[in-house]
């Protein structure tokens with residue numbers, strides 16, 4: 001029994017899980033397709049390789065390991081990491097420039113690996129140049145399936161003439177609905193996506209189909225339906241083509257791979273959506289916490305104001321009570337005096353009347 005996955009043993013049952021968690025959540029590098037490249041290199045001598053779109057340069061060495069004597073690595077925006085990775089191997093040559101323009105400045109290659117700007121115009125021009133100038137070359141292409149098969153991606157839109165570009169957005173595609181969304185497969189500033197998918201002159205696969213229709217002849221295109229789709233384009237009459245196509249068949253005809261790829265992009269875009277929602281909920285929670293803290297300050301301020309008003313009211317009440325007391329005292333003293341005065345007056349009057357009525361002697 002052979003195991004391709006690291007199944008581990010009864011004493012080490014977690015080996016496969018360990019291996020799984022070492023992989024990035026998003027697989028996207030051409031290095032994933034190593035066994036496909038092994039078939040290409042086994043079937044034909046591929047001495048000169050031109051790699052379009054290099055990114056970190058980690059995969060460039062793989063072509064040299066498989067037999068290339070020179071790998072020309074085209075990238076317009078080489079990072080320090082890319083320079084360092086290429087510097088480790090004399091067979092790797094950095095070409096700082098934009099494809100397709102720079103292709104004509106390089107030797108004709110046996111293998112072209114196209115993984116640069118994934119839009120119709122760029123891929124159309126790359127294929128036109130290669131198919132005309134290197135008709136026996138093998139062309140390996142990435143991203144011939146969702147999401148860039150029928151939708152342009154632009155790393156640098158200004159390199160594509162405006163009339164060959166589609167309106168683009170920083171939002172990204174998802175498999176969960178047809179419109180772009182900020183919670184989709186976004187470029188985070190690295191690239192934009194055509195707002196609409198489909199139609200004419202849109203996407204990598206559409207460019208391949210149109211190139212095949214224009215070229216005619218015995219060009220063949222096969223797709224390995226995994227990790228965004230790897231396409232292999234070659235002439236059936238070119239050296240080693242029959243063996244390549246035959247050995248590629250288990251991959252290109254695999255319904256299992258196609259199903260797993262569909263499941264992968266569904267799961268991945270679900271993860272993206274959940275991440276986006278988690279960040280949005282986090283932002284909501286921050287805003288809520290800010291509002292609560294603002295309201296707490298307002299409550300504290302109002303309570304202080306209330307205490308102050310209460311104090312003032314109590315003082316006023318005390319003052320009123322004192323005044324009331326003073327007035328009452330004053331009133332009762334005057335009343336008693338007036339009553340006493342009135343009684344004295346009354347007594348005097350009564351006495352005078354009695355004396356008047358008394359008989360005179």
Ligand SMILES: C[S@@+](CC[C@H](N)C(=O)[O-])C[C@H]1O[C@@H](n2cnc3c(N)ncnc32)[C@H](O)[C@@H]1O
Pocket residue numbers: 028029030031052053054055056057058059074075076077097098099100115116117122155156159
């Ligand atoms: C998807 S990454 C390449 C990944 C790499 N092939 C791998 O398998 O690891 C795309 C790269 O293409 C580069 N690029 C964009 N437009 C390009 C162009 N017109 N010509 C060449 N490279 C381009 C970007 O700078 C980026 O590094």
